[in-house]
Amino acid sequence: MLSMCDDKIDFDRKENNHYIVKLSDMKKAIKFLKESENYNFLLDITAVDYSKYKENHSKRFAIIYLLKNKDFDNLVILKAYLNEDEIIDSITDLYKSANWAEREVWDQYGLKFKNHPNLKRILNHKEFMGHPLRKDYPTTKGQLCTKTDDLMDEMVPKLKAKGYENHEDLMFLNLGPAHPASHGTIRNFVALEGETIISAVSEIGYLHRGFEKSCENHTYNQIIPYTDRLNYCSAILNNIAFAHTVEGMLGVELPERGQFIRVIIGELSRIIDHLVCLAANLVDMGALTNYWYLYNPRETAYTLLSKLTGARLTNSYMRIGGMTHDLYDGFEEDLKECIKDVEKGMDDSLSLIEHNRIFQDRSQNIGIVSGDDAINRGFSGPNLRASGVNYDVRKNNPYYFYDTFDFDVALGSVGDVYDRMMVRFEEIRQSIKIINQAMKKLPDGEINVSNHAISFPKKQNVYSNIEGLMNQFKLVMEGVKVPKGEYYRSIEAANGELGFYIISDGSGTPYKVKVRPPCFYAMSALGDMIEGEMIADAVLDLGSLNIIAGELDR
Amino acid sequence: MAVTGEEAIFGDSVITTKLDSAIAWARESSMWPYIFGTACCAIEFMSVASSKFDISRFGAEVVRFSPRQADLLIIAGTVSYKQAPILKRIYDQMTEPKWVVSAGACACSGGFYDNYTTLQGIDRIIPVDVYISGCPPRPEAFLEGLMQIQKLQAKPSKYLEKRSKRDFKGLLDA
Structure with a gap:
């Protein structure tokens, strides 16, 4: 497929499923892929600092692009090696989603891009010195921030482009x-004319907690609790995404029962995530009653989850190669109770809003994102499907027997606030359908991979024989040893395609972990979405995209 | 003991007390919290506010998002260095007597985010009255924290006066 390309670009050199491209050819290669091969979905851009890697690389850094084609079934990873002083061609003119992704690479690794509209820090604050994801930056070296950015450097060019040379008549509002x-x-920093937003820019990074840096000094299983706190509204889906990726690197697959449990608990997490999004969105609209109807079923789910995992919100239920323990006796009844509550809450809420003129007027034709635009901006999950694009990782790239379940993908037609909300309501129904089917088919048997190098031994063995004790000790102290390699895998999380790009040097600690956060790309579109709308609409737009700061800023 | 004074004249319809106690009672029964919710703990606070745990039982359901109208600042979630000046500004805008609850491991000590971006405890920026442990704390723990603040509030006005003059110097106080 790739051989059709301009012969100057050497696509044949492959290394771990990555196409190695010369830095000077990179933009040409991406342009070729986009224009001739329909790779119009840019998943993510990231970089690696190889300075502490066990094997020497001729150049210190590498830049990595992950692209998907228009049918979303093929992933291409392009990689170029470079040194600090080399400059990368920006691809912001090809993909709007590249704008923030490139800023993040500059912020975290200090690699420069040519022709980027505004290459400045995104996650760290303005006064920050150095680039934290470089291997020579000390993990715990914090830097005090004393002032906030006024954001006029982004606002003024945006206003100029709209013909506002002089902005004395505008009101600026944070x-x-x-x-x-x-x-x-x-x-969100907006320029207002009356109540209408003329121009808007967003600033993120306030909840940047250094997830990716923290991963580099913890073992794979120690990272699970950190993943809980990415999208904390559906913690277990993050656990699954991470464990699923590492299992892919190890080349192991969970026993059937383990996979089914992941489906059941994962879908339950998706439901409670959507509930919190919808509840909050409706509060923003002034429909407070819906909040009680939609939020209270979450309490039932919390009770079930704390019975199962010991925690309400941040469950850490998954492990590399399985999960902490099996379902408890009576789980099925509790789950039924929980689903009944969710259905009731949803029905109550829908009966209030579905045919409600006020709700429809406030949500329809507000914050429209067209299908093509959504792809170009890197939307995924419910936000992308609301724009009518049929992409669901569970369907396009099935894992955990998702191809054997009977469920529909909810699609919107307009891509407005209304569609984004209604898609979520429908997805809750579909998730319930999946859970019911999975509970019926749930097989008996093991839940964890039976491999001493991955799963913990039974406690009985740890306490009664030396092999078991040593096994446990090694796994705790050194971690699961993951074969050397660079790997990307994703699942359909509540907010969209949640992927992990992991580089292992063969030890029990990852060399680098990069999350592909669905929120990050949705958020980068908000500034443009709300222009021309009223402030009250901007609030709904933000809520309907379901931005979770933990995942956005990591 | 024989009833004397106003109570003898008006019977059960009047209770005599000290002005101090009356004000403290009014304050503790209607705290107006400002939720500085940044992360996971804020989701647990949503549970505290909703039907099952119902913070209005403690008279603190009027959540204000203006620091000038609030007397209780609840920091629920991780505070990064980038966020620190904002937190300080909000604290400074609140009027005395003001109370601060640091909810959850991150706000108390940085939690397990011991790295370049996370503030290792908000008490490096602003003074804290009550710390709540947990990652995130259970809703019951939030309510316990609130009750402890109410106890502090019930102390005599001399205590409040002394407290408002306390000498605190945080990282962002020049």
């Missing part, structure tokens, strides 16, 4: 970072 409608700590 929505966030501490604002009731900002759902966490996100800042």
Whole structure:
């Protein structure tokens, strides 16, 4: 397929499923893929600092692009090696999603891009010195921030492009970072004419907690609790995404029962994630009653999850190669109870809003994102499907027997706030359908991979014989040894395609972990989405994208 | 003991007390919290506010998002260095008597985010009255924290006066 390309670009050199391209050819290669091969979905851009890697690389850094084609069934990873002083061609003119992704690479690794519209820090603050994901940056070296960015460097060019040379008549307003409608700590800076937003820019990074740096000094299983706190509304789906990726690197597959449990608990997490999104979105609209109807079923789910995992919110239920323990006796009845509550809450809420004129007027034709635009901006999950694009990792790239379950993909037609909300309502119904089927088919047997190098031995063995004790000791102290390699795998999380790009040097600690956070790309579109709308609509737009700061800023 | 004074005249319809106690009672029964919710703990706070745990039983359901109208600052979630000046500004805008609850491991000590971006405890920026442990704390723990603040509030006005003059110097106080 790739041989059709301009012969100057050497696509044949492959290394771990990565196409190695010369840095100077990279943009040409991506352009070729986009224009001739329909790779119009840019998943992610990241970089690696090889300075502490066991094997020497001729150049210190590498830049990595992950692209998917228009049928979303083929992933291409392009990689170029470079040194600090080499400059990368920006691809922001090809993909809008590249804008923030390139800024992140600059912020975290200090690699420069040519022709980027505004290459500045995104996750770290303005006064930060150095680039934290470089291997020579000390993990715990914090830097005090004393002032906030006024964001005029982004706002003024945007206003100029709209013909506002002089902006004395405009009113500037900060929505966030501490604002009731900002759902966490996100800042939107808007220029207003009356109540209409003329131009808007967003600033993120207020909840940047150094997830990726922390991963580099923890073993694979120690990272599981950190993944809980990415999208904390559906913690277990993050656990699954991470464990699934590492299992892919190890080349192991869970026993059937383990996979089914992951489906059941994963879908339950998706349901409670959508519930919190919808509840909050409706509160923003002034429909407070819906909040009680939709949020209270979450309490039933919490009770079930704390019975199962010991925690309400941050469950850490999964492990590399399985999970902590099997379902408890009576789980099925509790689950039924829980689903009944969810259905009731949803029915109650829908009966209030579905045919409600106020709700429809406030949500329809607000914050429209067309299908093509959504792909170009890197949307995924419910936000992408609301724009009518039929992409669901569970269907396009099935894992865990998802191809054997009977469920539909909910699609919107307009791509407005209404569609994004209704897609989520429908997805809850579909998830319930999947759970019911999975509970019926749930096989008996083991839940963990039976491999001493991956799963913990039974406690009985640890306490009664030396082999078991040593096995446990080695796994705790050194971690699961993952074969050397660079690997990307993703699942359909509540917010969209949640992927992990992991580089292992063969030890029990990852050399690098990069999350592909669905929120990050959705958030980068918000500034453009809300232009021309009213402030009250901007609040709904933000809520309907379901931005979770933990995942956005990592 | 014989009833004297106003109570003898008006019977059960009047209770005499000290002004101090009356004000403290009013304050503790209607705290207006400002939720500085940044992360996972804020989701647990949503549970505290909703039907099952119901913070309104403690008179603190009027969640204000203006620091000038709030007397209780609940920091629920991780505070990064980038967020620190914002937190300080919000704290400074609150009027006395003001109370601060640090909820969850991250706000108390940085939690397991011991790295370049996370503030290792908000008490490096602003003074804290009550710390709540947990990652995130259970809703019951939030309520326990609130009750402890109410106890502090019930102390005599001399205590409040002394407290408002306390000498705190955080990282961002020049």
